[in-house]
Amino acid sequence: MNTVELTGTIVPLVTPFAKDESFDKEGMNRLVDYVMREGADGLIATALTGEGPLLTADETKEVWDAVFERAAGRLPIVTTVITSTTRAAIDLCKAAEARGAAAIMLTPVLPELYAGRSHDDVVRFYQDVTSETSLPILLFNYPSLTGIDFVPPLVERLASIPNVLYIKESTGDIRRVHGIQRLLGDRISVVCGAPNVALESLALGCRVWITGVMNVAPKSARQLMKAVQELSDLTLARRIYYRQILPLVDVLAKNLNPTGTIKYGVCARGVDVGVPRRPGHSVGEGDAELMVRLVRDIAQEEARSQGILDAKVLATGFGLRPW
8 A cells, every 4th residue: 555644735726727618737737836836745636626526537637647747756646536436436546546646535426316325335335446446545524515424433434444544524513523533543544624623623633634725825724734733833823824714714605606716816826727617607806806805915924924933943943844
């Protein structure tokens, strides 16, 4: 099995599209360069933020190829497989392994006409797929997408599968984080997957953070993790969280257009990634003006926070990673 340990901020890249909705490879190159320059610890392609469920299998592989071509060997790259059939999942997992993925974020969309799917169906899905790949598996708990809620007892069953090493907990319920940790200890690593409980999740010991707003503010995300994990400075962490992360979350919560908002925010930072695939859309005029102001304010706060971080590192003498 691949032994690369996932840590830090892993950015779920948006997928840039051209005006005809085809994949924009040059746009992806610009995005990858930007988030790496801003301090990302890893990349994840074709996740929900990357409009993965709206891509064909061939498009998914095309996006992966672009990301690996640009970033392989420089950062760990996680691929995302969101599918409704075991056969399709196995095909994509094999393609991810062939490309050198560090791990696969894997979740089944299991629609059922008459009732919810049983936990046995979910367990069989992961058993069948993991038998065809040696890569570490990152569960993705997003019930409104998949129809499956990875409650702690189900996670306990899935954690008995050797490849299953992580779960991205995206419900926004902080009780899920400590519920899984208390039940399973270090048998599975809980990944923070919701920006509105990020500080709380990091304080509970989550070593990995994956969330869409990192496309807009990858440096802010890295600063928050550094304040919590490397400096244990919750006062500074709250400052970063309240001023640099949650204002973005507020916009997403208000307009119910997360992909359009995130993509516009990235464009406002000078990296053109286009607009969402239809029927998705960009933000309206009011939110566009708000995002431009917000991105400007966050950049200023990032500079201030960096000064504080650098001073604290110098004062404590920590030999931390340069960035």
